[in-house]
Amino acid sequence: MPILRTHGEVGVTFAMKNHYGSFDIPQEFHAEFSHSLPELNSQRPIMAKTRLIIGDLLTPGARSDPIGYSIMGSGDSILRTFDCVVHDAAGMAIAEKLEPGSAFIKFQSNKWLDTAAEMEMGTNNPARMDYIEQASSK
Numbered sequence: 001m002p003i004l005r006t007h008g009e010v011g012v013t014f015a016m017k018n019h020y021g022s023f024d025i026p027q028e029f030h031a032e033f034s035h036s037l038p039e040l041n042s043q044r045p046i047m048a049k050t051r052l053i054i055g056d057l058l059t060p061g062a063r064s065d066p067i068g069y070s071i072m073g074s075g076d077s078i079l080r081t082f083d084c085v086v087h088d089a090a091g092m093a094i095a096e097k098l099e100p101g102s103a104f105i106k107f108q109s110n111k112w113l114d115t116a117a118e119m120e121m122g123t124n125n126p127a128r129m130d131y132i133e134q135a136s137s138k
Contacts, residue, residue, distance in 0.1 A: 034111035085122025
């Protein structure tokens with residue numbers, strides 16, 4: 001279950017970057033995130049097995065920066081989707097609300113999300129996303 005946190009080179013770490021823990025040589029995919037993140041997630045062993053993605057927005061995320069780790073903020077949600085691109089685009093939007101104007105979130109813009117959408121892995125177009133909020137039953 002990916003946890004939303006900011007990342008100095010990508011903007012956010014969520015569903016797609018979470019797969020860097022799925023194989024032995026993640027350092028070889030750190031060269032150019034705008035292509036390597038979609039390339040990794042388009043690999044058959046990942047694409048064929050990825051079904052429902054559940055993202056943790058309950059746990060505060062840590063921001064990796066030159067100074068160290070700091071708290072990004074805490075959420076109150078769980079994000080569920082079948083589309084890794086939608087998942088990460090929504091995560092980016094949520095992270096921007098938790099840390100408005102963060103240079104870490106804006107660093108890569110959304111180049112890797114654009115590339116993944118161009119590869120037809122999913123959509124990062126907000127007009128094609130449906131957000132359904134469910135209130136908790138307390």
